[in-house]
Structures are given as C-alpha cells and as structure tokens.
Amino acid sequence: MDFFTQQDKARRQTGWLVFLFILAVVGLIVLTNLLIGLVVWSVTQEETMQRGLSVVSQTDTQTIAALFSWNTFGLVSLAVAGAVGCAILYKWFQLSSGGKAVAESLGGVRLYPNSEDADHLQVLNVVEEMALASGMPVPAVYLLEHEIGINAFAAGNGPADAVIGVTKGCVQQFKRDELQGVIAHEFSHILNGDMRLNLRLIALLHGIVFIGLVGELLVRGSRSRRSDSRVAVLGIALLVIGWLGTFFGNLIRAAVSRQREFLADASAVQFTRNPEGIANALKLIGGYSSGTEINDSHRSEVSHLFFGQAISKLSNMMATHPPLVDRILKVDPDWDGNYLYRSTVTRERKKEEEKLTQAEKREAFSQAIITGAAVTSGIDPEVLFSGSADLDQIRREIDGIPALLHEQAHDPFGAIAVCYLLITHIEPSLQEKQWQVIAQSGIKGIEPLMRQLYPVVEHLDISARLPLIELLLPALKCMSQEQYKRFKHTLLLLIRADAKTDLFEWCLYQLVRHYLAGEFEPVKASKPRYKEAKALSDEYQLVLSVLAHKGHEQEADAQRAFNRGAGSAGLYNISLLSEDACELERFIRAVNALSYAYPTLKPRLITGIKKCIYQDGEVTALEREIVSSIAVVMDAPIPLFIEPH
Known part of the structure; x- marks a missing residue:
C-alpha cells in the first residue's frame, strides 16, 4: 500500500x-x-x-x-x-x-550533524540514509540519554516538523543493520500518516x-x-x-496503535530489504534486561509513539504494542524462539565485523534509496531489482558533492554559507549586489567563509545541487529563532537582487522554507478540497506545460511529453500551453493549488508529472529540482526517477 x-x-x-x-x-x-x-x-x-x-x-x-x-x-x-x-x-x-515538543518533554537532547561521537554519528547517518531513501526531509534526531531501555520514536505534525528520538540503550546496543531496521520502522510512521494521528x-x-x-x-x-x-x-x-x-x-488508543505497529514493521522490511535487521532488533529487546521500558514521568501519554512497549506489565487489552513474539514471527516466520543476548565486549566485536568498505557502503546506500522510491511509489521492490536500475547515476550524484562542501553541509554556519552560494549569480554586476547584501546581513564571519567556498560551488556539477540541498537541511534546523529570521530575510534579498525569481531560486526556496518552517514557524496543514483531477485541470495543464517546455527543446517532443503526462493523470481534454503562457507566477499559483488535492488523487497527479519527464528517456537536473519542489509543496514524498523495466 x-x-x-x-x-x-x-x-x-x-x-x-x-x-x-x-x-x-x-x-x-x-x-x-x-x-x-x-x-x-x-x-x-x-x-x-x-x-x-x-x-x-x-x-x-x-x-x-x-x-x-x-x-x-x-x-x-x-x-x-x-x-x-x-x-x-x-x-x-x-x-x-x-515533534521537538514531545522529544524535549521526555528530556531529549538534540544530536547535531557535526557531532564527533561515533555512536551519535552512526544514528545520524542512518537517519540521513532513510530520509533520502523515502524521499523525505532529514528530520532532527534527539537522544534520551537517561533511558537505558532499547526504544525509539517518531513524532511531529508532518514530515516538515518530524523528529526521530532514540534512547541511550538503543544507541549502545544495536548494530548498524538493527538500528537501520528500527529507524526504517519509525520512518514508515511518518510516511503512513501515523504521527499526526498519534499527536x-x-x-x-x-x-x-x-x-x-x-x-x-x-x-x-x-x-x-x-x-x-x-x-x-x-x-x-x-x-x-x-x-x-x-x-x-x-x-x-491501544487498539489503533497495535495495528499501526504491524504495518510499520512490514514497511521497515520493505525499506531496508533486510528482514534480519529489524528481526534481530526485536530479538535483542527480548533478551535485554531493561527491555523497552521508559522511566520518564510523561511516558503514559506518549507510550503509543515508541517502537516498543514503553510501560511494562500492561494487560494485552491496554498494551499499545503487539506481543514481541508476534512481531518477531511476522518478520521471521522461521524463528527458533531464542532471544539475542549481547554483552559490551560482544557489541564492540560486532561493530568491527560490520565495517564495510567504501564501495560496499555506496552499494548498500544506493539500493536503500531505490527501495525507498519503490515503497513510497507503491512499486514492488523485487520488480525494481529484477531490472537494470541505474545505480551508477545515484553514485555519481552522491560522489558529485565535493568533500569540503559535504563537511560544511553538516555544520549550521557552513550550511548557511553553502545555501547562499547556490543562488549566487554568475553575472558580475548582480553578484556584486549579492555580496553587498551578505556584507550587510549582520551574520558575522559569513562573507569570508563564502568567498573561501565560492570556487568550489562555482564548479559544482548541476546534478549535485539537489542532494546537497537535502544534506543542508538538518544543520540549518540547528539555528536559533533569531538566526533563522536573519537567514530567511537575507535569502530573500539574495533571490530578489536581480528583481526577479528564476525556477531554481523558487525550487531552493520552497525546499528550504517548507522543511525549516516546521522547526521555526507555526505550520497549518492544507485541508484537502479536490477529489477529482478535472477540478484541477487548468492548474495541472499549466504545470505540465512548464515541465514539457523545460525538458524538451523541440515543440513536437514537448507535445508528446505533455500528452503522455495528461493521459496518465486521466485528463484527456487539456492541451499544451505556449511557452509564453507559462509565466512563473502563474506556475507557482498552480502548484499551490495542487497541494489541496485529496491524498488519493495525488498519486495520479505525480504519476502524470513523472511520465511527462520520462517521455524522452532522460531526466535533467532542473527537471528533478522542479518536481522535487512540487512534491514538497504537495506534502508528498520526493519522487526518485527510477522506473521498473
């Protein structure tokens, strides 16, 4: 599903x-x-x-x-x-x-992307991988450092303000694949719409x-x-x-929660393609003396958020989670009934054994992204891997981010500098205006860092822009409220330096604003209005026309791409608009209107958009950025352009 x-x-x-x-x-x-x-x-x-x-x-x-x-x-x-x-x-x-309100009420401490603790970095890396795999923004991560029980949770009103919480026991006891299974379980709660229901x-x-x-x-x-x-x-x-x-x-509450837990376990297996990871995590919980117990005084009102039973000694009727044995058997039907027991020495040895070469990490990471695309799109992962998925393309994009920028992207100050540099103009007079804006921004030390990084960003491959933006978001969420206001104000001034907004600037602003607003501003979810595609035919016609023209130089090719997308969405009475009619302001209003579609209508609309782009068999970096921004505005997972063959 x-x-x-x-x-x-x-x-x-x-x-x-x-x-x-x-x-x-x-x-x-x-x-x-x-x-x-x-x-x-x-x-x-x-x-x-x-x-x-x-x-x-x-x-x-x-x-x-x-x-x-x-x-x-x-x-x-x-x-x-x-x-x-x-x-x-x-x-x-x-x-x-x-979600941060829930995490902080439980005594959670935020883990920062530039942390030097090896265990913390492992959690942050796994969360980052699962976010990219599911087409979701990278959420903030909180550590419940006073909880020795093995547990985790996801909380938030939606993907933009979601957080992942893990206990000290979870960080200390799990191997990477077990942690990956648990984090994938929590991401499925985000994708399946459980978080808002839980709040x-x-x-x-x-x-x-x-x-x-x-x-x-x-x-x-x-x-x-x-x-x-x-x-x-x-x-x-x-x-x-x-x-x-x-x-x-x-x-x-308990009845609803128990059913959602079975669904999340199944989704975790789909994401990771490794049932052993979450199965071993559950078996380790069964053999761990502290189990999944949470000791915080607020545990009773949030117990249904956790990966495991936060309060022990509850009757089956009142339990927020299914019995551990039932969950293990659902994932591993051949389980022999023995739990796992892991001492500190065993855990350290296992950590050494599980170290992968850089090539193996890239392979596993790429497969996770492809599998995530399949799960969020309703495609059978087996179908994807039976064909010739373009793993090389994904590797090139990840490796296309220079090491210096990758390092700066995990530091809040460096992330601000990189974000600003991505919209720096090439034309000297406009660039000079932007440097003046930076000098007057009041952000101390930002200009020297930007000038140091500018040569690297200037030669950045265009295909690396979108993954780089996604990597910036967790660090940008670590800003203070005052820093965010100044950051946002300066970003808008940089975009308006030439008195107009181009498509990439709009895309970057939508990605940054949407994912940071949940952290710093009150967010009001769009209430669905439109159940039928024909109610959005004018808006969809404009969006498809923009994509068709941006992705195809020849009018005939643009026409074929438009027709394929319109037909996939079930709109056969709309026609390709001229390029002159595809004004950016009209396009922005049209995309905003699509966000009011009902959840059951959104797949058809996004499928049509993907078919339009796939018509020529090639997906450009700008097309990916546009579609990613459209998905963000529509509160949908960012589609990854891998089709089953």
Whole structure:
C-alpha cells in the first residue's frame, strides 16, 4: 500500500477516532450530570433531615426532579464540555511546535550533524540514509540519554516538523543493520500518516484525563476542610468519571496503535530489504534486561509513539504494542524462539565485523534509496531489482558533492554559507549586489567563509545541487529563532537582487522554507478540497506545460511529453500551453493549488508529472529540482526517477 493510500487511511481512522471520542465525551457528560445530581440530592437530603423535615415530602420530590431538569443538564453539560475542550486546546497548543515538543518533554537532547561521537554519528547517518531513501526531509534526531531501555520514536505534525528520538540503550546496543531496521520502522510512521494521528490521540486523551485530575484536586482539597463533605464526594465522583474515560480512551488508543505497529514493521522490511535487521532488533529487546521500558514521568501519554512497549506489565487489552513474539514471527516466520543476548565486549566485536568498505557502503546506500522510491511509489521492490536500475547515476550524484562542501553541509554556519552560494549569480554586476547584501546581513564571519567556498560551488556539477540541498537541511534546523529570521530575510534579498525569481531560486526556496518552517514557524496543514483531477485541470495543464517546455527543446517532443503526462493523470481534454503562457507566477499559483488535492488523487497527479519527464528517456537536473519542489509543496514524498523495466 503506497504513501497516499496510507495518508487517506490515516485520515479516515482519525475521523473514527474523533467520532469515538465524541461518544466518550457525551457519555462523560451524562455520567457527570447523574453523579452531580446525586451528590447535590444527597447534600439536600442531609440538610432537610437536619431541619427535622420529612425526607419523602412533596418538596423533596420536586427538588430531585429539578436536579435533572433540562436547564441544569445544559449548564452542567456546558461546564464539562468547556473544561474538556480547554484541556484539549491547551495540550494541542503545547504540541503545536511539532515533534521537538514531545522529544524535549521526555528530556531529549538534540544530536547535531557535526557531532564527533561515533555512536551519535552512526544514528545520524542512518537517519540521513532513510530520509533520502523515502524521499523525505532529514528530520532532527534527539537522544534520551537517561533511558537505558532499547526504544525509539517518531513524532511531529508532518514530515516538515518530524523528529526521530532514540534512547541511550538503543544507541549502545544495536548494530548498524538493527538500528537501520528500527529507524526504517519509525520512518514508515511518518510516511503512513501515523504521527499526526498519534499527536491527536495525546491531545484528546488529555481532555478526558483532565476530568479525573480535577477530581483528584478536589479530594486533596477536602482533606484540609474535613467538615465539607460535598467537596470530597464531588471529587470522588469526578475521579470515577475520569478513570472510566481514561480507561476507554486508552482502549481506543491501544487498539489503533497495535495495528499501526504491524504495518510499520512490514514497511521497515520493505525499506531496508533486510528482514534480519529489524528481526534481530526485536530479538535483542527480548533478551535485554531493561527491555523497552521508559522511566520518564510523561511516558503514559506518549507510550503509543515508541517502537516498543514503553510501560511494562500492561494487560494485552491496554498494551499499545503487539506481543514481541508476534512481531518477531511476522518478520521471521522461521524463528527458533531464542532471544539475542549481547554483552559490551560482544557489541564492540560486532561493530568491527560490520565495517564495510567504501564501495560496499555506496552499494548498500544506493539500493536503500531505490527501495525507498519503490515503497513510497507503491512499486514492488523485487520488480525494481529484477531490472537494470541505474545505480551508477545515484553514485555519481552522491560522489558529485565535493568533500569540503559535504563537511560544511553538516555544520549550521557552513550550511548557511553553502545555501547562499547556490543562488549566487554568475553575472558580475548582480553578484556584486549579492555580496553587498551578505556584507550587510549582520551574520558575522559569513562573507569570508563564502568567498573561501565560492570556487568550489562555482564548479559544482548541476546534478549535485539537489542532494546537497537535502544534506543542508538538518544543520540549518540547528539555528536559533533569531538566526533563522536573519537567514530567511537575507535569502530573500539574495533571490530578489536581480528583481526577479528564476525556477531554481523558487525550487531552493520552497525546499528550504517548507522543511525549516516546521522547526521555526507555526505550520497549518492544507485541508484537502479536490477529489477529482478535472477540478484541477487548468492548474495541472499549466504545470505540465512548464515541465514539457523545460525538458524538451523541440515543440513536437514537448507535445508528446505533455500528452503522455495528461493521459496518465486521466485528463484527456487539456492541451499544451505556449511557452509564453507559462509565466512563473502563474506556475507557482498552480502548484499551490495542487497541494489541496485529496491524498488519493495525488498519486495520479505525480504519476502524470513523472511520465511527462520520462517521455524522452532522460531526466535533467532542473527537471528533478522542479518536481522535487512540487512534491514538497504537495506534502508528498520526493519522487526518485527510477522506473521498473
């Protein structure tokens, strides 16, 4: 099942989740009314008896009836719904900054791309590989350095603000292929749309738990005022309601989470083409004394985010993850039932044994990228590898990045310099304007570094620009808020130095802005509007026309490419626009409109775009950059141009 189908499935599951939650809240409101009514009635009855009046008098009967009137019911319902709603909004606001809010709440420490720790670098390298393999931006990585249990998680509202978290036990115990299997599992959660669903679960459940928290406060408060029995009784009643709501809410969360874990395990095998990696990771967890236990005080509300069961000793009904044995057998049906046990000495020896030559690393990395392209596109990986996939092309692109730029791309300051240099003009007068912008930017030391790197960037092969931009992103995410504002402002000034924007400048800005906004700015996801391709026919016509003209010099070739793309998208009534009609501003508006397509429509649109480019059997660097930027705007994995034969 491909990325877009999973997104649509996750969206439908979220709808069911909201429906179940509404039922739970309605049930809580009814219970709250009944319990508050009974509490007030009991208090009234006590006062009546103290006055020496008959408990079964006509007045008391009317009082009991009044307690359950529509007026009282409405007021209590409004109070409960308001309290739950405010609690949900508060938690949602806390999580609005994305995955880093979750990681930091668990005590996570960010791993920087220029780290010198060998274990940290291994994690960062594996995450980088999986990101390129899945067509996703490289996410920030956080280490839970106080957690010795073996575990990991992915969190965020979407790919742009996603983070990967790993525990100290995970970093210390896993070999590279085992770590790769676990990271691939977490990336599948990003691709399958699970992260946003998981954050909604946290916010919704917090609303239900809030009722119990209020009850607990009332019970504690009543201890200092022992004569006031009303507060204690009401507190106990709310505690019971909160407990019931939490119980059923956790049942919903656990049921959804267990199914998504099986899917993520299967996706990890597809990504890595190595079932032994994730299978051994699970077996090692089974033989590890600390298991997957998380000790942080916030573990209960985020337990469903983790790779393994964060809280042990839970019943099967309440467990957020399937039993370890079931997960292993799904991946390795021939498992003999023995877990793995690894001492520190064994681990160090294994690390030496698993060192690969540079050529083998390139081969494994290239295959991972191709497999990722297959998984995110819904192509059977076996079909890809039965043909003649162009591994040499991928190697050339990776090796095309000079060592100096590769090193600078992993340092925040160096990444800023390289990013600016990529849009430096060749024409001397325009270049001089840009150097003046740099000198006035207020970024100390950036100009000397840029002048040092300029000769290297000047001779950079055009095919290396896109992979270099992707490598810059993790380091750029390490900027402070103030540095980001200055970086973005200066970037826009450099682009506008010639009073116009070309296609490459637009592509670079879209890639950088989209992936950094999730780190530094509030991001509002586009709500789907269009279910049918014909609703976007004018916009799609313009986008395809731009691609057809940019990729083909002859009008006849451009026409054939356009027709192939339009036919693949199911739009047979649109025609190629003239090159003069393909203005950049119109193109930008058209691409933005495509982002409002439903997840199930996006595959058809992107397939048509790929077919248009493939018409002449050649994909230029500019075409790849344009399509990558279109995919970014559409919140879709960046397509990798490898077709099955």
